[in-house]
Amino acid sequence: MRQILVTSALPYANGHIHIGHLVEYLQTDIWVRFQKLRGNRCIYICADDTHGTAIMIRARDEGIGEEELIAEMQQAHIRDFAGFDIEFDNYGSTHSQENRELCAEIWASKREAGLISVQEVTQLYDVEAGTFLADRFVRGTCPFCKLANQYGDSCDNGHHYGPVDLIDPVSTLSGTTPEIRTAKHLFVNIERLHGFLDEWTQSGNHLQPEIANYLKGHFLHEPLRDWDVSRPAPYFGFEIPDSPGNYWYVWFDAPIGYMASTKQWCDRHGEDFDQWWRSDKTEIHHFIGKDITYFHTLFWPAMLKTSGFSLPEKVHIHGFLTVNGEKMSKSKGTFVRASTYLEHLDPAYLRYYYAAKLTNRVDDIDLNLDEFVAKVNSDMVGNVVNLASRTAKFAARTGLSDVYPDDGGLFEQAAKGGDAIAEAYEACDYGRAIRQILVAGDRANQFVEHNAPWNLAKDPEQADRLRDVCTVGLNLFRQLAVYLAPVLPRLARQTGELLGRPIARWDESKTPVLGTSVGKFRHMMKRVDRQCVDATVAASTKAEPAGPQSAPGAPEDSDEPLKVEPLTETCTFDEFTKVDLRIARVVAAEDVPEASKLLKLTLSLGGEHRRTVLAGIKGVYQPADLIGRLVVCAANLAPRKMKFGTSEGMILASGPGGKEIFMLSVDKGARPGQRVH
Secondary structure, eight states, X not given: OOEEEEEEOOOBTTSOOBHHHHHHHHHHHHHHHHHHHTTOEEEEEEEEBOOSHHHHHHHHHHTSOHHHHHHHHHHHHHHHHHHTTOOOSEEEESSSHHHHHHHHHHHHHHHHXXXXXXXXXXXEEETTTTEXXXXXXXXXXXXXXXXXXXXXXXXXXXXXXXXXGSEEEEETTTSSOOEEEEEEEEEEOGGGGHHHHHHHHTSSSSSOHHHHHHHHHHTTTSOOXXXXXXXXXXOSSOBOTTSTTEEEOHHHHHHHHHHHHHHXXXXXXXXXXXXXXXXXXXXXXXXEEGGGHHIIIIIHHHHHHHHTOOOXXXXXXXXXXXXXXXEOOTTTTOSOBHHHHHHHSOHHHHHHHHHHHOOSSOOOEEEOHHHHHHHIIIIIXXXXXXXXXHHHHHHHHHOOOSSOOOOTTHHHHHHHHHHHHHHHHHTTOHHHHHHHHHHHHHHHHHHHHHHOHHHHTTOGGGHHHHHHHHHXXXXXXXXXXXXXXXXXXXXXXXXXXXXXXXXXXXGGGXXXXXXXXXXXXXXXXXXXXXXXXXXXXXXXXXXXXXXXXXXXXXXXXXXXXXXXXXXXXXXXXXXXXTSOEEEEEXXXXXXXXXXXXXXXXXXXXSXXXXXXXXXXXXXXXXXXXXXXXXXXXXXXXXXXXXXXXXXXXXXXXXXXXXXXXXEOOOOTTOOTTOBOO
C-alpha cells in the first residue's frame, strides 16, 4: 500500500471557481479516487490562497475586512467543489496559524543557510490609495511601440518591460498618476541550489519531458535570478518576524499552505505531520496549471530542500481550457462559473467530458459544446447506462443467476483489461482509459443486443435464459461502473445500490455478482439537453467575470471592479481634426502565427485605397468573422514598423484590453471612405 499526499493549486480568494479551474480539480479528484479505489492510502489536500494586494483592495472596495472577504469566498469555493463531487480530505486557508508558523520555520532555515539578501526595488506608488502598485494595477503607454492603455508588464504587441518604464502611467485603483518610490525587499538566492535543481528537474522522474526541456532551455541554462519574496506595508499577509514592516509575498506563503492544510488534517486525525512531509514513506504529488510551472518546479523545490522537507515525487502539469476553440469569453457566455453550470447541468457530464479529453501531456483541452452534448449522450447514456436500463428492469423480477453463465469470455476479457485501464489512470492519461472502457462497453452492448432480453421476457419458457442474459449484462455493466468510479462516483454509488453491493475496490471488477436480488432501476443519467447548455451560456453573459485558471493568476480574469480611466487633457478643435477617422471595410483578415495577440487586417477606405493594420484583437475576434465588417480606422497615422510587420493605421476599440476588447460598430448606410466627424 502506497502512502500518497496529493495537492491542487490553491484557488485565489479574489474570484469564484469557473469551468477553467475545474480542469485541474477534476483531474486531481479523479486521480485521488483511483488511488483510493486501488487500496492505497491517499489524502487530497487543498486550501484557499488568501493574501496579496488584490484581496486588500477588493475588501476596501466592498467596505468589509479582508478576513470577512476571504471567509465568504472560502465557503463559496467549498460549495462549488462539492457540487462537482470533488472531495478534499482537508480544505484550509493560507491565512491560518499553522501557515504562519510553518512560514516562520522555513524562513528561519533560509536565514540560517545564508540565502536571504536585502535589495532596493523601484516601484510605482499610488499616493491616494496608499499602496505600491503591482503590474496589474497600473496602465499606460508601451515604451517600445507606444501602444496606449497597456498593463505594467507587457503590451498587446508582445513587448516586455517594468511598470516604471510605462509612458504616462495611471493607477487603476484611483485614476491618479503614481510616484516612483524605492523600497527595500528581501530576496532568496536560489542560484546557490542551481546544481540540485538541474539534477532534480532533469532526472526524468519528477516532471513531464516537455516541462523538463522548458526549464532547461529557459532558466537552467544561465544563473537563476534572486527571487523577491517580500512586499512592504500596506499588504494583507503575514509580517516577517525579523523584518518589521515587510510581509511575505503571496508566492512565498501560498505553497507552504499545502503543508499547513496537511497539518490541520494531521491534528484532526491524530497523525504525525513528519510522516507526511519529512518521510520517505510518503509520495507527494502536485497538480498545477502550466502558468505556475516556475514556482512549483524551481522555487518550491529549493525552499523544501533547504528546509529539510520532502520533495515532490511528481509535479503533474496540465494546459488550459478553451471553449469552442477560443479562450473563455464573458461576452460569448463561455466564461462559466461553476455555480452557474450547476444551475443548469449535471456535474457528471463535465467530469466525464474532461476525463475523456485529459492526457498526461501539457496540451490545452477544448470544450466544444456540440461535441459535449453528442459525446455524453452517445458514450455515457447510449453505451454505459444503456446496459443497465436494458437489463435491470427484467432482473428485478428474476434476480441474478447463482452460477455465472457462459458469455463467450466477455467478463474475463474485461477483467484482464482492467490492468491497462489502471495503468492509464496512474499515468493521468484518462482519455486512453476512457477509450478502453468504451470498447468493453461496445462488446457488452453487442451481447445484450444479440440476446434481446426484451424478447425473452415475452416467453415464460425462457425465464432461465432471461435471468442468465441479465446476469451477464449487469455484471458487464458493473465492470464498467468500477472502471468509471474515479470519474463518475455517483454512477458507482447508484450501481452499488442497484445490485446491493457497494463498489469499494478496483479488483471487484474481476469477480461477478451472483445469486442476489436486483433493486428497482432508477434513471442513472439523463441525456444532455442542448437547451440547458444554451441556458448556461446565456446566463454566463450576465455573470461577473470569474477568477484566473490557476492561483494566483493573471490580471485579465480578476474580480476587481472596473475603474473608469481619467480623462486626458483637453485639446483644441484644430488638434482634434488632425486625426483622420474613416469608415473602412475589412476585406481580408488573417492570423499572425508568431504573435500572441495580433491579427493582420486589410482595410478598404473606398476605391483603391487600402491599409494594412496589425490589431491586438486575437482571441477576441476570429478572422473569418471580421471579413466584410465596417470599422472605424485612424487613417492618417504614420506607418509603424513592428516585429511582425508594418501597421498603416489603427482600428478603434474600447475596453481595458486582454479579453475585454470591443470594436466600435458602424450603422447601416455608412460607406468605406466616409470621414467620421
